[in-house]
Amino acid sequence: MKRSLAALVLALPLSLTAAPFSELTLSHADNLRQHAMQSDHAYRVVESLTTEIGPRLPGTHADQRAVDWAKARFEAMGFDSVRLEPVEVPHWERGFADARITLPFPQPLVITALGNSIATPDGGLEAAIIRFATLADLEAADPAAVKGKFVFIDHKMARFKDGRGYGPVVKARGRGAVAAAQKGAVGLLLRSVSTSGHRFAHTGVMRYVDGVTKIPAVALSGPDADQLTRMLALQSDIQVKLELDTLDHGVATSYNVIGEIHGSSKADEIVLIGAHLDSWDEGTGALDDGAGVGIVTAAAQHILALERRPQRTLRVVLYAAEEIGLIGAKAYRDRHKDTLDNHYIAAEADFGAGPIYRIDSRVNDSALSAFTLLTEQLAPLGVERGHNASWGGPDVSVLPVLGVPVAGLAMDGTDYFDYHHTPDDTLDKIKPEAIQQSAAVYTLFAWLMANAETELRPIPLPSQ
Template sequence: MRAPLWAAMAAVLFVGSAVAAPRETRIPQAAIDAAAELRERALASDLGYKITESLTTQVGPRLAGSEADARAVAWAQAKFRELGFDKVWLEPVTFPKWERRSEHAQVLGANAQPLTLTALGGSPAGTVEGEVARFADLAALEAVPAGSLAGKIAFVDFAMPRAKDGAGYGPGGRVRSRGPSAAIRAGASGFLMRSAGTDSHRMPHTGITRFDDGLKPIPSAALSAPDAAQLSRLAALGPTRVRVALDCGWDGEATSHNVIGEIRGKSKPDEVVIIGGHLDSWDLGTGAIDDGAGVGLTMAAAKLIGQSKLRPARTIRVIAFANEEQGLYGGKAYAAKHAADVAKHQIGAESDFGAGRIYAYSSSAPDYAKTADAQIAQALAPLGIEHTPGKGGPGPDISPFAAGGLAWARLAQDGTDYFDYHHTPDDTLDKIDPKALAQNVAAYAVFAYLAASADGDFGSAAKKVTPPEE
């Protein structure tokens, strides 16, 4: 039977509404005016520095799964409550536990001398001795025939280049992540690398490594830059033997927590803007720039938003992520737990690149949210922040959720000297400039406040995407 005219018209209207473009996302002028006042308050505040000082002083290094990691979780809960957050809770995160106990190395023979190094996270324990086989880069090691390094210790002497955006960490990090497996395939009994860093101090850089399935792990460590240069000169003089002794390794499982605090929104409290950093650190320094600063500045930004006369419509949710350093465990756990609610997450941003001044802003905003994105950029401009659409990607712990459809923003920090200290004993509070950190607090406060105040969304929706790498 032919459908009545009204039914046909309704069907047309339904189809039309289903394919209609979303309305433009904009930010009300009242919120923009309030954000300007918030920006100035944040610049004058030392709250972000004080929070970072508290974490790095009272807890210090926070290796995931350690006793200090548990104290950091308790610290974060207490700090959220002390700051007056409306809601504070924990979400458990379970992962393999790796421990460092001791590490030593030395050159043997006529030129005997000690070497300063540190075990790579994930390395097994063991003492190995052998002639050093030096390679200029990872590609050279990966090109050698299988078994050709039997009885030797592979040494990759790649110097990571310095860059404002940290672009050199890609090739430097790949030496750490892929080098040990390449050494095993070549038959080596141990692996050494020049640290993935840009300093020239006798401070080795640690970091996680992986071993490909089916390979028996070998002791793997990073030399400080001066020690790598020294070993390279010795190898150029003739065959050079080295002994490496590492006491470290995996020890069962541990459970830590994502620690979460909220400043509740006024009219749409179930919709959230997420900001944060990761709570864990490596064990060599006190984790100030990586990532105590990220936790401190985002806590401070949310606190200052909570003190605003005009509260944003949406909730500001700050996440102190668990165990980023060994595999984004906290970020992956959060993404899995909240996958069904991705559309309620307005947008997310993570600070995990030190405490240098923010110089650029970009986001994944779709076309219909470009106006709001430009309004945020305009509010950030007085802080010396440039709008750079189409550049960058989400922070590490945000990236698993971004792959499931979360809209993301990038507030790019100047990382020119970040890799001088990254993953070293020199990652300490004195490396943070309080004024630069206050600028970070102001930027995150303005961004989060305006995103939470927008009329419309930034495109978060359940879908599989491949976000660009930061």
């Protein structure tokens, strides 16, 4: 029986069918790999950002200086176009914060205000505490047992390479104050969302909802949470005094900073690699997310340095205000809603400095063989193939529900939550060899995706 031409093509080995990458593309990928693994550009970017700007809380003067810094750096790099896209952001500052046990074992506590928390009344608040192991336990509690007290949620975070211990615990940071207020509590004391045993409190954003009384919310260092638990085992009536002088300045303007290398033959199609420019104000935002800024900026710099233009446009986006709710990401999504169909693929570096050990994706099943070949190009850098259910990173996670393909370049985050959102998030925590490898992986990913001959859509849509 004669077989159709289509059947014959499908029966051919992968190497004999239409290749996802041309020989020229692969040859240049080798050059880029060698160049990137001899470059310290990513580390130098983070060094500059954290030294010259430091912490970059959205809406502050430092945030604006970071935008100016990024724009000037992009222009000096030689991008074909550089622009700022305005984003309206809340401007909150933590001000003074103090907490102490007043009875029966007087001593100070190490705390930090959670982002968006209101201040305490003048003179502070003093009340007994009631402990819950999890947010769910609080939600199931009798309001009579909670009324008039500080709620203390003592949910410990588990350590994993991929950071999956974060999700179950961070819910208490986001929703804990509302749940506590609904039970009649006067404030929230939260064990830091952290894997560290160091006496640092980890900040992060929390939220209020309309119709529920706003109460102040703080994070306790892990050792201080343990201290409170030991005290409660000795005596049930532990009194705490809390003073917060947080400041709400209303709305300010920040910017998404965008640089582009225009494509040679498919310039209307976009490969997006991003990071977020803002940071919390406790440390200098080196790991979160100065490292990501360094990685994606270096990837573009490596491609520019070897002077071979990609077919598709490479767009680097440094998002505003990720820390307080993906605000820059949502603004980007809404501003570019009419051209999202032109986004070939998107990925974001926002989990420290690496190294990257796996590549995940969310693409059409027919494109999986191309990702197998892409992984082969990344294998010399220690990267293996992962799954096809990626969200692509926090800021680009708003895109898959609109049909945009994404990739997740998974970084080793074993110790990421030791430093995350603390005064200890500083440049010395970045290993130069790790960020160099991560930047090299992003360089090859961006180059190969910008020259791929594979259709990635329609993607398997995630549930919303």
